[in-house]
Amino acid sequence: MTPSPDALLPPIGPRQELVLLARTLLLEGYNDHLAGHITYKQPDGTFLVNPWPLVWDEFGPDDVIVMNEHGEKLSGAWQVPLGIPLHVALHQLRPDVVVSVHNHPLYATTYANAKRVPPPYDQSSALGGGTVVLVDEYTAAVNDVNAAQSAAQAMGFADMALLANHGVMVTGISIRAAHQRAVALEQRCKHAWHVEAIGGGSPLAQVVQERSMSSDGNQFIGFWEAMARREIRRDPSIIAGAPR
Numbered sequence: 001m002t003p004s005p006d007a008l009l010p011p012i013g014p015r016q017e018l019v020l021l022a023r024t025l026l027l028e029g030y031n032d033h034l035a036g037h038i039t040y041k042q043p044d045g046t047f048l049v050n051p052w053p054l055v056w057d058e059f060g061p062d063d064v065i066v067m068n069e070h071g072e073k074l075s076g077a078w079q080v081p082l083g084i085p086l087h088v089a090l091h092q093l094r095p096d097v098v099v100s101v102h103n104h105p106l107y108a109t110t111y112a113n114a115k116r117v118p119p120p121y122d123q124s125s126a127l128g129g130g131t132v133v134l135v136d137e138y139t140a141a142v143n144d145v146n147a148a149q150s151a152a153q154a155m156g157f158a159d160m161a162l163l164a165n166h167g168v169m170v171t172g173i174s175i176r177a178a179h180q181r182a183v184a185l186e187q188r189c190k191h192a193w194h195v196e197a198i199g200g201g202s203p204l205a206q207v208v209q210e211r212s213m214s215s216d217g218n219q220f221i222g223f224w225e226a227m228a229r230r231e232i233r234r235d236p237s238i239i240a241g242a243p244r
Ligand SMILES: [Zn+2]
Pocket: 035, 036, 083, 102, 103, 104, 142, 166, 167
């Protein structure tokens, strides 16, 4: 029986979810120093954003920024990250996307730099499903609006992108879905790197890929929650007070 998420995590609010997503992904390779941004669309149309220039295991719920759909800060003590135009362009084109994550994890960025999307070689590499495309449109600075729009357009309706000579973009309809995909994408590239280092292998059979392919994050309840609990054990202050 699938456990209820409510039994697996204490009550947390959206700011706390964003903090936990950043901290869990930092451990999964989303750790390129000050790089990286997460946007989390709220029911009122605003977005929660990680604060700049704080690293992903440094900020807490009260540091999270609120911005509007144009990327303008509405509240928060810190700055909106420099690269946010990419997220703004993506959310404008993709109203289905609730969470988007950008960073430069080592293995996925290695394949992005090689301009190649590796296949999943094992089930964990396909977790969270979704399609991956290579986007080779990101030729200007991270804060260039035109470059951001062309990158978002090139991504189309893909769920994840390897951004050539840059990094990755991962989307999801929830924090849980984005977490699964972000973990799986870096794992997919890391495992492919190792498989190819020993002469190659056979990609995961399509039928097994499809079994791992729930795109809503609800097929594998417990994975996100377990990783989030680990972060709460490391820093209980994340959930101190009322959910927020
Ligand atoms: Zn970047």
